[in-house]
């Protein structure tokens with residue numbers, strides 16, 4: 434379902450989702466044309482979780498994210514060219530090219546250290562929530578992590594304290610293992626039957642939502658933020674998605690092609706390969722269908738919005754590629770604490 438939003442906000446949410454998708458498609462195409470960024474991960478297929486969740490935050494709230502951070506950083510309002518420059522190791526990147534894809538950090542947007550250590554952000558986010566409470570503010574922290582993070586010991590130490598100290602943190606687990614075996618990837622290796630049982634055992638309210646359903650995510654996160662701001666403590670939300678077929682562990686590949694939004698209104702455009710992805714698993718196509726069915730946008734509005742987003746991604750790629758690498762004499766700048 435669509436989130437219950439006024440027209441301008443709904444269109445803006447869709448623009449953000451398209452930006453997330455087109456940004457990473459452009460990144461993959463750039464790597465294919467020879468730009469080297471090393472090992473990287475993409476957020477494709479999880480836009481309907483990150484975009485609505487982050488649209489609900491205030492500037493003074495904080496977010497923590499993982500190796501799959503590009504979409505979150507963009508949804509928080511980062512400039513695409515500077516994110517791409519960071520991923521490509523250029524001096525114009527948000528961290529002068531020294532964070533790279535795994536550690537894109539934008540402190541001025543409340544994107545505090547991104548960690549590629551699986552589970553690593555959970556204690557950090559819990560600490561940020563403790564700081565917010567200690568300062569007497571009503572800001573909140575949203576902590577994104579994958580299902581794999583729940584196999585780490587640090588996760589349990591952190592959520593235990595969040596529960597005991599009633600901290601304003603929303604643990605947003607992006608479980609992209611749904612149907613994973615069919616996609617050729619190992620599923621979650623956690624012994625628990627249901628991920629939501631685990632935080633619930635620590636007396637943290639926990640619920641699972643369909644991570645491709647932007648309306649459901651929006652409703653759940655909105656409620657969790659309201660509780661956290663009101664001093665009612667932490668919440669846990671599991672957003673379930675199927676892993677995008679192109680999300681290969683080392684080198685993402687456009688196995689489903691550049692997204693053809695037309696698949697949403699013309700089923701004859703759905704290719705035979707990965708047909709299930711286009712029909713029912715891709716949240717962006719689902720949102721496109723919903724926005725059309727509700728009469729909130731027409732196909733020509735969608736095509737025009739998408740064209741504008743794609744043009745700005747081309748500019749972002751140009752900006753990043755034309756940017757210099759960091760100068761040799763800056764090698765130690767920003768690396769050691771003074």
Ligand SMILES: Cc1ncc(C[n+]2csc(CCOP(=O)(O)OP(=O)(O)O)c2C)c(N)n1
Pocket residue numbers: 500501549550551552578579580581582609
């Ligand atoms: C502590 C730690 N162990 C192992 C790894 C290697 N590693 C990188 S991504 C990943 C899978 C993480 O799965 P999940 O948290 O579900 O995130 P997903 O990639 O599925 O979004 C692993 C094991 C790591 N980065 N950190």
Ligand SMILES: [Mg+2]
Pocket residue numbers: 579580581607608609610
């Ligand atoms: Mg996962």
